Amino acid sequence: MIPMAKAGADVTILPAQVGRAAWRALTFKAWLETRTRFVTGLIAVIGLCAFFTLIHDRMIAQWQRDLVEHPEWNNPRWFFRALTDYPFFIWHFLYQDMLQKVCVVFAVLLGIGGLSREAAHGTVDFTLSLPVGRLAWLASRGLVAAVEVVVLGVAAVITLLVCSGIANAAYPPLHAILHVALLVGGSFAFLAASLWISAIVEGEHAPVLVGLSAIGLFYFVLQPYTNGASAPAVVRVIDIARVMAGRPDVGRADEAGLGLLVGLLVGGGLVADAFRRSVRRDY
Amino acid sequence: MTDPRVIETYGLTKWYGELEAVHDLSFGVERGSISGFLGQNGAGKSTTIKILLGMMRPTKGGGRVLGRDIVDPAASLAMRQRVAYVAEDKRLYDYMTVGQLIAFTKAFYPTWRSDIEKELLDEFRLPVDRPTKKLSKGMRTQTALLLAFARGAELLVLDEPTEGLDPVVTDKVLKLTVRAAGDGATVFFSSHQIAEVEQIADRVLVIDRGQLVLDASVDAVKEEFRRIRAVHERPERVDLTAVQGVRRVNVDGRVVSIVATHNVEGIIRHLRNQGSSVEVLPVTLREVLLESIGTKT
Numbered sequence: 149m150i151p152m153a154k155a156g157a158d159v160t161i162l163p164a165q166v167g168r169a170a171w172r173a174l175t176f177k178a179w180l181e182t183r184t185r186f187v188t189g190l191i192a193v194i195g196l197c198a199f200f201t202l203i204h205d206r207m208i209a210q211w212q213r214d215l216v217e218h219p220e221w222n223n224p225r226w227f228f229r230a231l232t233d234y235p236f237f238i239w240h241f242l243y244q245d246m247l248q249k250v251c252v253v254f255a256v257l258l259g260i261g262g263l264s265r266e267a268a269h270g271t272v273d274f275t276l277s278l279p280v281g282r283l284a285w286l287a288s289r290g291l292v293a294a295v296e297v298v299v300l301g302v303a304a305v306i307t308l309l310v311c312s313g314i315a316n317a318a319y320p321p322l323h324a325i326l327h328v329a330l331l332v333g334g335s336f337a338f339l340a341a342s343l344w345i346s347a348i349v350e351g352e353h354a355p356v357l358v359g360l361s362a363i364g365l366f367y368f369v370l371q372p373y374t375n376g377a378s379a380p381a382v383v384r385v386i387d388i389a390r391v392m393a394g395r396p397d398v399g400r401a402d403e404a405g406l407g408l409l410v411g412l413l414v415g416g417g418l419v420a421d422a423f424r425r426s427v428r429r430d431y
Numbered sequence: 432m433t434d435p436r437v438i439e440t441y442g443l444t445k446w447y448g449e450l451e452a453v454h455d456l457s458f459g460v461e462r463g464s465i466s467g468f469l470g471q472n473g474a475g476k477s478t479t480i481k482i483l484l485g486m487m488r489p490t491k492g493g494g495r496v497l498g499r500d501i502v503d504p505a506a507s508l509a510m511r512q513r514v515a516y517v518a519e520d521k522r523l524y525d526y527m528t529v530g531q532l533i534a535f536t537k538a539f540y541p542t543w544r545s546d547i548e549k550e551l552l553d554e555f556r557l558p559v560d561r562p563t564k565k566l567s568k569g570m571r572t573q574t575a576l577l578l579a580f581a582r583g584a585e586l587l588v589l590d591e592p593t594e595g596l597d598p599v600v601t602d603k604v605l606k607l608t609v610r611a612a613g614d615g616a617t618v619f620f621s622s623h624q625i626a627e628v629e630q631i632a633d634r635v636l637v638i639d640r641g642q643l644v645l646d647a648s649v650d651a652v653k654e655e656f657r658r659i660r661a662v663h664e665r666p667e668r669v670d671l672t673a674v675q676g677v678r679r680v681n682v683d684g685r686v687v688s689i690v691a692t693h694n695v696e697g698i699i700r701h702l703r704n705q706g707s708s709v710e711v712l713p714v715t716l717r718e719v720l721l722e723s724i725g726t727k728t
Contacts, residue, residue, distance in 0.1 A: 173538035180526045269525075273518030274575070276486045278539050279511040281504065427504070430487040 170280065174288035181289075182258050186296045189254035193300050194307045196250060200241050201311035201319075204234065229396075234317045236396050238308065243327045244393030247304060248334075249367065251392075254300060255335035256359040258293040259342025262286060263426055268352040272431045282426045290343055290419065297339055301332040327394055333408045334392035338363075340415030340422075347422035434498050437462045437586050437617040438483060442492030445478055445641075452478045454641040455492070460619055460634070465612045467628030467649075468621040469720055470638040476621040477519050479638065480590055484516055497586060512540070515584035519591045519621075521575045523563040529574055530559035533581075542583040551577040554603065568595040576604060580611065587611055589620035593627060605631050625717045635716065639724040647692070649716065658714045659689040659698055661707035674701050679722045690714060690722045 211231055214221065230237040242248070263285060266272040275285070305324045312319035342359050349355040367389065373379055374387040384390060391407030438460035445453040453475045460466045470476050481487045483496050485507030494501045499510035523532055537543045552559065555573040563571065572595050579587060587608070593601040609631050612618050622628055628635055629649065637645035647656075656678075663669050666687050671677045676694030680687060687707070691698050695711065702709050 169538040173535045177524070177527075177535060180524075180531075270520045270522035271524055273481075273486065273516070273520060274523060274578075277484060277511060277514070277516035277518065278536070279508055280539065281508055428488075431481070 170284075171288070174280065174284060175292050178261075178289045178292035181261055182293060182296060185254065185257045186299075189250070189258070189296070189300050190303055192250050192254070193247065193304050196246055197242065197304050197307035198311045200238065200246075201308060201317065202315055204237060204315060204317060208237075233396075234312075235319060235323050238319065238323075239327065239393070239396045242304075242308075243331065248331055248389065248392050249363075251297070251300060251304075251331045251335045252338045252363055252389075253360070255293075255297050255338040256342040256345075256363060257356070258296050259290070259339045260346050260355050260359060262289050262343065262346045262422075263429075263431060264346055264348075264350055265352055265355065267431050268350060276431055283423055286343065286347075286419075286423050286426055290339070293339055293343075294336060297335045298332055301328045301335075304328050304331070330394045330408065331392050334388050334411055337388055337411035337415040340418045344418035344422040347425045434495075435462050436460065436495075438494070438496050438619060440479075440483070440492065440494035440501075443479065443482060443489050443494060444491035445475075445482060445487065446490045452641050453482070453489075453638075456638070456641070456643055457492075458636055458643055458646055460617060462617050463612065463615060464634055465608065465618040465620070465632045466634040466636060467632035468619060468636050468638065469623075469625065469628060470621070471724060472623075474638045474724075475641040476638055477590055478641075480516075480588055480619075480621065484511065484514065484588065513584055514586045514588060515579035515582040516588045517572075517575045517579045517590060517592050519594070521568070521572045521595075523566075523571060523574060525562065525564035528560055528562050529557050529566070532563060532574065533559070533578065536578045536582075540582045544581045544583040547583070548577065548581040551580060551607075555600070569597060569600060572596055573600065576607070580607060585616055587616055587618045587620070589618065591622060592620055593622070593624060601627070625720055629716045637720055637723045644723040645719065651692075652714075652716055652719055655693050655695075656714045656719055657691050657695045658712040658718065659691055659695065659702070660710045660712065661687045661689070661702045663687060663702075663705070663707040669702065669705055669707065671698070671701070674698055690719065 208231060211227070215223075226236075226240050230240055263272055263275065263282065266275050276282075305321075305328045308324045309319065309321055341362070342355075345359050345362070346355045349358050371387065371389050374383050374390065388407065388411045391411060436459045438458075440459075441457050443453055443456040444451070456475075456479060468476055468479075478487065482489050483494065483501055485501055485504065488502060496507075496510050497513050499506035501507055501510075524535075527535065533548060537548075551557075551573075555570070555577065557570060557574055557577065563574065566574065572592070576589075576592060579589070589608070592608070593604050596604060605627060608618055608620070620632075632649050634648050635645065635652065636643060661669065662685050664685065666682050666685055669687050671680055671689065674694070674697065676691045676698055678690040678692045680689050682688075687702075689698065699709050699711065
């Protein structure tokens, strides 16, 4: 029969011995937890980018017919530029609107999880019995989610360039890279907020509801206000949605850089607070 | 030199808001022993275990597990490398298969015992490719036990380890526990099954409403604890306040029932001198437990 333990064995385990294998295990676990959300996000991003690049020609043709058939229509200002400027068309529909919202929603969804959710799910006892510090749990979750957000951004860039090529539309790669970089940077701030919500809101589904409600509040209440004439200039700087959209002709330093910095600093603060709360909390 | 006490607490107290879950708990667990931790639901067993493993912070007091301070997160982390824990709630990660869960847990333990892993996989007939969410409650418990036993830990902390298991598997688990202790591990387990504690434990600790009400060896309970039944014309006149060894007294009509921990002869002499007729009976662990937590047998 195999002996099961060694009496009084004072086993000293160096952190380096545990380190690499443990980190691999932690990130693997975080990946398994988020993979469904990530794949859904990937499908949404690729689908959205492919749709607007491949439908562009048909949309423009329809708009031109509308201009002839309905000269009485009061078309918005962006409409006329989008008719002739393909990068602006992409900016208008994707970077400042739908792709941005999809990135934000999935950044929040990918960040939801962690020890509070495990407590609601009943697995936290097993998790915390392992020789892993709470910082490592939070860091591995955050790290995997951040990588997934970056991959969503890379997928968006690749889809935009490939589908623009298929549609024979000239699209500068730098335009895509810089705009998607802004989206990913802003999404990190929302990811940080999501990690924070996960640390302060208890329950399995409550953090998701709170996170998505916060996005709704942000886009349907705060953004219309900051876009209004009465909003002070400083509010526009911290309006992360505006920052994420950047200017249509991105490529030079503007308020986006400052806004992104503010967003990331606030995000860093939220992650630090999430860690502080996780360490202090009884599970 | 190796510390003979694997677990040691002093004045451990835990408040949840207005509720005191654990009150001034001080006890020790000897290296190589099997200690049963008994108490009713909500008595404070799981809270105590969670404090010992660093999942909760005590409001007051402290302790050491394997010589490490339970309040210090870094020390607690080092301690958990040498401890295996099976929680009361045997929920496992739903999104992992049994095989993935084993590989995941193994990554944290350089002392992982692949031989025990294989042996228990065969013994419990666990399907490695099946997601844990599709396991029965019994299989989940067996998986949790495999993950604990294969860690090659010095201390096994088992919270209701046999809950939900059929008698055959329960027997296997108890044998494994005894084997682990025989091989040098210390076992600290909570249970509602007094018969299990009686079968394998060499020490019993009973907690009631957060307070330790009994800390004795099982042998002492069997050999020294006695129930003394005295019949007296005026039982209210029977005074045992100054008599040593009296644990609990119940009066029912003319019968005075006493649980004695020691000094049985002295108690008998005292009762006879007060005019009682006396009968001495052996006492079971179950009776001691029920008496300890204030429930009549």
